[in-house]
Amino acid sequence: MSFRSIVRDVRDGIGSLSRRGFEVRVAAHRRGKSQGHVHEIRDQSSVIQNSCWASLPPELLRDVIRRLEASESTWPSRKNVVACAAVCRSWRETCKELVKNPELSGKITFPVSLKQPGPRDAPIQCFIKRDKSTLTYHLYLCLSPAVLVENGKFLLSAKRNRRTTCTEYIITMDADNISRSSSTYIGKLRSNFLGTKFVIYDTQPPYNAAGLSHPGKTSRRFHSKKVSPRCPSSSYVVSQVAYELNVLGTRGPRRMHCIMHSIPASALDAGGTVPSCQPDSDGLFSRSILDESFNSVSFSKSSVDFGSARFSDITAAGAGAGADDGDEEGKARPLVLRNKAPRWHEQLQCWCLNFRGRVTVASVKNFQLIAATQPSAGAPTPSQPAPPPEHDKIILQFGKVAKDMFTMDYRYPLSAFQAFAICLSSFDTKLACE
């Protein structure tokens, strides 16, 4: 290559690099100064619809937003990230790429974070405020480590509706207007008459939703396709919670089991994940493929109609290998959680669990959920006072700290929405303990 050709290439390169192309438009648009001197590169000057900022090269926009996101890591200032994502489509794309989901970052940023699994190492600490006069519950993200300080970022709200045969809790993202018909409705919890069995419904389908869905219109939440508010949104069974008396009857702490249909048991294995049916599950909007794949709705009777079914039937059906899912491709065994058994403290004459300072008031509602390892349904063997060694990580912890205030700490593989719904069931169940 001759020296001249090198020079020519470099000069051409400087003039035509695409990432610098936008400055042509900038220079041409600068009011006054340099306009007269850029005639030869004026081809783009008339084309701008947006201003020069909107045509900032993506890598520069990314750098700016990355700096913003890194410095606004806690609420309430994290709202600035959400504000930027809402500016326009290119900004939203950039934010989508930069913001990591809670599993990776431990941070809640966008509403979709509420339905994504929590972090694996340390739990996300939240608290729930109950208002008995309005029958509402509000979930907040803790903003300070102290347990009794009421300093939080609002996450979700729930309202209790008592019906003839059951009780329902509507869960929404709106702090004040908590209603099923609102576009902020994201799911519900329904209990049976006795308050011993609960089903959690999600408007968003889980990865294996075909076997779990409830007939209904396409969900409105987190989807780009809008449906009129009058149409009922669809409900997918994502979890079932059941309370049972201990073998000691009311003299012992009650037992809880949660079958997480939307989370495979393999999620807790090394390298396991919680699959989701959205192609970009860590994005702001799950542009889901549901609209097409969701027309076939198979109503799984035994998993929904549990008013008369025994719990063991439900568990067997939900625990995979059941008859329902013959047509499912390798339906994975769902994750089952159970509460960690408290120990009887002889001297204090009470049942004790180590809440590590996050729960300070004794209450039958307090619990810690861990993974149950054995796949079959049914009660743990009654003769063992201590549970066999299992996954020891506490996936969900809930307990009272003040009159209408409770802490909720959750981690992978549960999401904030699932954790909240499970905790709500603890409010409602009638099984007491002496």
Add this chain to the structure above:
Amino acid sequence: MASQDCEAAASSRAAAASSQDCEAAASSRAEKEEQKTVRVAASSRAKKKEQKTVRVAASSSRAEKEEQKEERRTVRVTSNDGEEFEMDEAVARGSVMLRHMMELGIALDGVTLPIVSGEILALAVSYLRFHRDYDDGGSGYGYGYSYGYHSESEDTALTNFDRDLVKQLDQATLLDLLAASNYMEIEGLLRLTCQTVAEKLKGKTTEEIRQTFCIQNDYPPEEEEEVREEISWALEEKSLD
């Protein structure tokens, strides 16, 4: 005469004449002739030198001149509206683009930047000048050569300089400076301007951001609704009582 012999000897073979061949041919003759040949070879070499490009001669003579001064070379950079800035090459090295041009030897007659205005270039040059002294610890070799020890007052002076540089800029100028630092590849200035823009975004609502930076809302109606809900969720400050 002898040179003709040399050339004749060369042309009598098929291969190209090299000075060695000349000398080899000449060495087979008498010593006198050998000496003559050597002298002639030397003079033909001198002629070849003269035939080299003027640029090299110019630069070597310029280099000789400058060696007589101190070790200082400058480069002239011109904005698209004709403003000229002369700076030491050591200073200009702070711009990776200028550094490459200097290394390729195409900056010797000055560089014109077709997309950077005089106002912006002035800011960039002042940044380069200030930071050159800082980053190379005054050794004079420019960016990337050495990092001197900095006292706390020097660090503060640097921070103050950076802050004052961007403090007064309006949006359009800040954008132009960001673009220019990207174009000229001045890393520190790019970092500074990006950080400044990020700071300006903080605390603003979405609508304020759009107005300040003149960006249009390009969401289709169905997405618009969800975006709005997202924002109202993020801003929700339910009172706790």
